[in-house]
Amino acid sequence: MTRPLCLICHRGRLWQSRFVTTHVLAIDQGTTSTRAIVFNHAGVPIASGQREHRQVTPAPGWVEHDPLEIWDATRDVVAQALAAANLTRADLAAVGITNQRETTVVWDRVTGQPVHPAIVWQDTRSQAIVDRLAQGPDAELVRHATGLPLATYFAGTKLMWILENVPGVRQRAQAGEVLFGTVDSWLVWNLTGGPDGGIHVTDVTNASRTLLMDLETLDWREELLAALDVPRTMLPAIRSSSEVYGRARVPVLAGVPIAGILGDQQAAAFGQAAFDAGDTKSTYGTGNFLLVSTGERIVRSQHGLITTVAYRLGDAPARYALEGSVAVTGSLVQWLRDQLGLVDSAPEIEALAGTVADNGGVFVVPAFSGLFAPYWRPDARGVIVGLTHFVGKGHIARAVLEATAFQTVDVLEAAQADVGMRLSELRVDGGMTANGLLMQVQADLLGVDVVRPSVAQTTALGAAYAAGLAVGYWESLEQVRENWREGARWSPAMPPGEATALTGQWHRAVERSLGWVE
Numbered sequence: 151m152t153r154p155l156c157l158i159c160h161r162g163r164l165w166q167s168r169f170v171t172t173h174v175l176a177i178d179q180g181t182t183s184t185r186a187i188v189f190n191h192a193g194v195p196i197a198s199g200q201r202e203h204r205q206v207t208p209a210p211g212w213v214e215h216d217p218l219e220i221w222d223a224t225r226d227v228v229a230q231a232l233a234a235a236n237l238t239r240a241d242l243a244a245v246g247i248t249n250q251r252e253t254t255v256v257w258d259r260v261t262g263q264p265v266h267p268a269i270v271w272q273d274t275r276s277q278a279i280v281d282r283l284a285q286g287p288d289a290e291l292v293r294h295a296t297g298l299p300l301a302t303y304f305a306g307t308k309l310m311w312i313l314e315n316v317p318g319v320r321q322r323a324q325a326g327e328v329l330f331g332t333v334d335s336w337l338v339w340n341l342t343g344g345p346d347g348g349i350h351v352t353d354v355t356n357a358s359r360t361l362l363m364d365l366e367t368l369d370w371r372e373e374l375l376a377a378l379d380v381p382r383t384m385l386p387a388i389r390s391s392s393e394v395y396g397r398a399r400v401p402v403l404a405g406v407p408i409a410g411i412l413g414d415q416q417a418a419a420f421g422q423a424a425f426d427a428g429d430t431k432s433t434y435g436t437g438n439f440l441l442v443s444t445g446e447r448i449v450r451s452q453h454g455l456i457t458t459v460a461y462r463l464g465d466a467p468a469r470y471a472l473e474g475s476v477a478v479t480g481s482l483v484q485w486l487r488d489q490l491g492l493v494d495s496a497p498e499i500e501a502l503a504g505t506v507a508d509n510g511g512v513f514v515v516p517a518f519s520g521l522f523a524p525y526w527r528p529d530a531r532g533v534i535v536g537l538t539h540f541v542g543k544g545h546i547a548r549a550v551l552e553a554t555a556f557q558t559v560d561v562l563e564a565a566q567a568d569v570g571m572r573l574s575e576l577r578v579d580g581g582m583t584a585n586g587l588l589m590q591v592q593a594d595l596l597g598v599d600v601v602r603p604s605v606a607q608t609t610a611l612g613a614a615y616a617a618g619l620a621v622g623y624w625e626s627l628e629q630v631r632e633n634w635r636e637g638a639r640w641s642p643a644m645p646p647g648e649a650t651a652l653t654g655q656w657h658r659a660v661e662r663s664l665g666w667v668e
């Protein structure tokens with residue numbers, strides 16, 4: 151199709167960029183799959199592409215991805231989404247990126263080859279490094295400056311592992327030959343030319359998960375680099391979450407501005423229009439992640455939560471959040487499916503759990519990688535407690551779903567204690583929110599309404615908004631907020647005393663999981 155020329159200037163380009171760029175594309179590079187979604191101006195998804203990638207587990211506690219497979223999937227899903235929408239790159243005002251956070255990539259800047267597989271956020275191989283840091287003189291400085299507990303979860307200790315264990319990498323890093331990035335950096339570098347002039351950037355939300363960025367200055371801090379012994383030359387430049395970083399040079403997107411980067415949980419909060427202090431969302435995916443916005447205030451948790459950057463738009467002050475990160479929720483359902491074979495697909499768990507009226511006294515504590523927030527106990531391991539002859543697979547399925555709800559109660563209570571507020575309702579999103587039984591249990595245990603928006607893909611939507619705001623496709627946060635629509639609501643139906651008693655039993659089950667690994 152030939153496009154008509156601009157009516158004002160009679161040149162095609164301006165017409166295209168000012169009048170025809172009708173959509174924004176989001177790339178959502180997740181833990182299990184990569185998606186590309188095309189959104190229109192109302193924030194409604196028009197078309198998408200999706201591809202899974204391999205989960206490589208070479209040893210207990212180790213989880214790896216192949217960065218080249220992810221990059222290949224990215225180009226593929228972008229092409230799929232554009233084809234399904236019947237659009238081309240010329241129709242796109244901008245591209246936004248959201249990504250699995252903390253997953254660590256180190257690559258050769260000349261060849262573009264990774265020096266090691268990506269070490270995924272769930273990977274616990276850096277525990278000995280964490281223990282060393284925790285006993286070292288800088289432990290308190292690192293915690294205070296970054297807002298993070300010392301845990302294998304964060305990118306910095308995974309990067310240390312690569313620097314210490316992959317021969318030659320430290321020397322090559324010092325010589326400026328290899329680059330570090332979380333997955334956002336890896337994708338932007340490749341999208342903008344790779345070895346041929348690719349730009350090496352990350353955004354404040356991803357950088358805030360490395361143990362290397364100071365929450366106040368929003369820059370890498372020398373003492374932190376020294377404490378973790380990371381050469382500065384390999385680090386990306388830290389930019390805001392919403393600005394034009396550069397233009398794509400890969401054919402499928404050539405010329406389109408890359409204008410938004412947000413870590414996946416921050417993107418979901420942004421897509422839920424949780425912009426202001428007190429706004430809260432919980433995402434139910436592989437793991438669960440609660441974010442409570444604290445506005446421009448940096449709140450250091452007294453109750454086991456993480457302090458994180460929520461977003462930064464251009465030069466405006468950064469916004470912060472408290473985060474409750476729960477490692478294992480949806481992946482427990484996958485475990486029930488893949489390792490136990492109790493269901494053939496994840497959604498089937500709802501029918502199985504619905505065969506019983508309650509959990510029959512069973513509690514599952516899925517401490518597969520230890521417990522994250524609010525406990526931070528690497529010595530915990532999974533337990534199933536309360537078994538009797540009465541218990542059947544329906545009870546186990548129910549206890550598996552309830553484990554997600556109880557863990558969310560724990561992090562929400564921690565957040566409420568930190569900021570001194572009571573939540574009036576909880577905004578939710580993510581794959582597990584398709585499970586109505588779980589959502590009802592969640593409302594029952596929390597004692598507040600649980601609300602899901604009409605657009606379930608909030609993570610991709612948040613990245614689209616960040617990119618679209620940077621290029622003027624959307625004008626303001628207000629306009630974005632107006633796009634939010636309620637899709638479903640669950641109200642508490644359980645007597646509060648019963649919810650309190652169940653939560654008490656859950657806490658006793660959690661105690662049983664602690665101290666298992668010596």
Ligand code: ADP
Binds near residue numbers: 436479584
């Ligand atoms: P991520 O973005 O972390 O990859 P998703 O938001 O796509 O995750 O959610 C996928 C997770 O949700 C999987 O772990 C899967 O087991 C779980 N899940 C998907 N559908 C259901 C369902 N109907 N009931 C319970 N769990 C589900």
